[in-house]
Amino acid sequence: MEDPIIRDTTVDALERRLRDAIIGGRHPVGALLPPERELAASYGVNRTTLKHAFVRLMQAGLVETRHGVGTRVRDFWRLGTAELLPSLVLRDDAWLGEIFEVRRQVGTLIGAMAARRAAAPDVLALREQVAAVRAGADGDQVQLADAEFHRLLARATGNRVYLLMTNTLLGGYLPVRQALVAPFRDAGAAADRLRPVAEAVAAGDEDAARRAVETYMTDTEALMRAGARPRARRRR
Template structure:
C-alpha cells in the first residue's frame, strides 16, 4: 500500500481501517502473520506507537490475535469477530456481506417493529408520523435515506429493549457509510413513504401482528431495490 499522510487526530482510526481493508480483501489471509511491527509501520507511513494502538483495535474487533514473541496473526473473523466489525465488512467485504446484512435487517427489524407496536408511546407515534410526512416531501434520495434511518431508530427506541436499539444502531452504522451504493428504494421518496405508511400505521394502531407482516414486506421490497434486483420506474 502506498504511504499516506494521515491527519494526526484520526491517524489510528484511518490506520485501523487501512489494515482492516487489507485483511478483508485478502492481502493478509486468515492464518497468516502480519509483517513485523517495524516493517508494517513503515509500509503505512506511521509510527510504531500509532501502529500498536491500531493493532489493539484490530484485536478487539476480532481480526487479529497478538502474542508476545509471535506477533500478530490474522484470525477467522467469522469465528472470532463481533458486531463492531460490520461497518468495516460492509465497506470492504463485498456484496455477499451486504446480502447478509439486509437479511438480518429484515428478520431483526420485523421483530423490533412487532414489539414497538405494543410498547410505543404517543410521543413516539407522533414522531413516526412526522418523519413519514417528511419522507414523502424529501427533495433527494439521500435525504430520504437519512429520514428513513431515523424512522428505524425511533421504532427501535419504541421497543424499549436496549439490545435492539444497539443492534439497529450497529446495522445503520454499517450501511450508511456506503449508502450511496444503496439508494435504489430512496429515488422516489413519495412511493417509499407509501410503502412505509402501512408499517407505521400498524405500529400506531398497536397492531403487533399486522405490523410484523408489513415490516417483512417492506424490508423485503426495499432490500431488493438496494441490491439492484429491480429498477425504479422512471
C-alpha cells in the same frame, strides 16, 4: 443530483488493504504482523499513518496490540462481533445479502413488538419521522431519515437490545449506502412505504405491523438490488 465523490485518505486506503490481507488469510489468525517500521515501509507510508490504521483495525476487532509484543491478528471468526460487519460489507458484497436476510427477520419482530408496546410519544415520533423522510432534499437525506425511522421503531419496543441490534445492522449498511440509494431518490415514495408501518404501530395491530414491515423490507431490498452500482467483488 449526483452522488458525491468520496476521496480516500492514505489511512483509509491502508486500513482497507490491511483489512483485506487479514480477512483474506494473508496474515493468519494468531500471527504477529511484521514490525511497524517494516510494515510501514512495505506499504510506502509513515508509522503515524500505520498507527492510525491499526486503531481502526482494533476497533473492528481484527487485531490486538500489546506493548513489547507487537500487533497480533485476533481469531475474529470466533471472537468477533457484529462490529465487524462494516469491514466485511466493504470487502465483499455477498455480506449485504446476509444483512438483508437478518434485516427482514428482525425487522418484522421489531414491528410487531412496537405495535404491542409503543406509547403515544413513540407514535408521534414515528409519524414525525415519516414527515422528515418526505421532506428530504435528496437521496442521502431521505436515506438517513429512513434509517432514523428504524431506530425510532426499535426504541418503541421498549427493548434496548433491539435498538442496539438495529444500530448494528445500520452500521453494516450505512458505509455503503451510496450504492443503495435507489429506494430513496423519490422522497414521497419512500415516505409512503414507511407510513403503513407507523399507522399499524399507532393502531396497536401487531399482525398489520408485521406485514407492513415485511412489505417495506421486501420492496426496498428489491429496489436496492436493482439499483446498486456494481462494485469489484472480492474473495472472502
